[in-house]
Amino acid sequence: MGSFLNVLIVRLPLNLSILTSSNCPSCHTKIRWYENIPFISFVFLRGHCSSCHTKISWQYPMVEALTALVTTLLFYKLQFGIEFLVVTALFYALIVLSGIDIKYQAVPDYLLLFVLVLVFFLPSRSFIEQLKDALLFAGGFSLLNFIVTFYIQNIKSRLLKDEKLKKQTALGEGDIPIVALISALLGTFSGFVALFFAALFAIIPSLYFTLVKKQRQLAFIPFLSLGLFIEYIFSFSKVFS
Known part of the structure; x- marks a missing residue:
């Protein structure tokens, strides 16, 4: 695979x-x-x-080894069944999206739609609960994206006198469906924990590019996928609840 x-x-x-x-x-x-x-x-x-x-x-x-590791951990957590098949297919698709995002800084819309639809086939959560959580996260991050993008394009670009920043956005269009997927899969509180891990992992390359003085937009889908996987497997949110 x-x-x-x-x-x-x-x-x-x-x-x-x-x-x-x-x-x-x-x-x-x-x-x-x-x-x-x-x-x-x-x-x-x-x-x-x-x-x-x-x-x-x-x-x-790397992708082959990662796929083997992901499959093994998911099987250990879920055993074989409908949920295992759906969740494994979901993370396989996220591996593909992450690889494409790293390489091209853009992902196919049909793959985003595929993972977003696929998550609603999980037998462990009701459709209404998933939809509510997905819309809550998608709406919240769309608003956050608007505010941070406004700051980057209109304030930061003037302070740093960098014309390139006027076209930069805080989040890519492909990040919002992944955020919605995270909350649909995990729920609200666990979803926030997954996003915390994603942001934490993204800080490391961000600091590196800042230190070497390189302006580079990070592919965020790999970090979102990693944060989601870690929270899904280890359920760190239970420690805080």
Whole structure:
């Protein structure tokens, strides 16, 4: 599954077929089956294409290992059943969205719609409760996005005399559906805990870019997904409740 998620991350933004065989992106040589075994082939090939010896991106083994870890922890928590299948599909889609967001700083709308619809198929929460929580978070963060974006574009840009900031937004359009998904899956209080973790993890690269004096907009979906996963697996909100 991790290997398939890599295919989606690479091909979906480029509108390429996900059914065709894999090729080296550098020399376009067809990848043989024994060169395409998840993680093992990467180690066997020493991270290089067997034909042109171009370095293979670390994205491939990292996504494969991450997918294995996520699946194992979800199975340990839920065991096999409808909820396991729905939640696993949800986190698989979030891995794909995170990979695309990191690479392109933009994600396909149909994938966002897919995860948002999928979360309402959970048997453990009622549809009305999920909808209420999702709308509450989506509305709240839309308002927060408006306020912070206004500050960045109209105040911060003038203080720093940086014209680029006039086009920068606080949150991407794809972040709002993920925030709604978090509250629909976890509920209000646990959702806030997941968002706290997301913000906490996002501070680290933010501080780094500040120290090296680089103006770079972070992909926030990976941090939202990580915060959601940690709270879902470990339920830290129960400590505070």
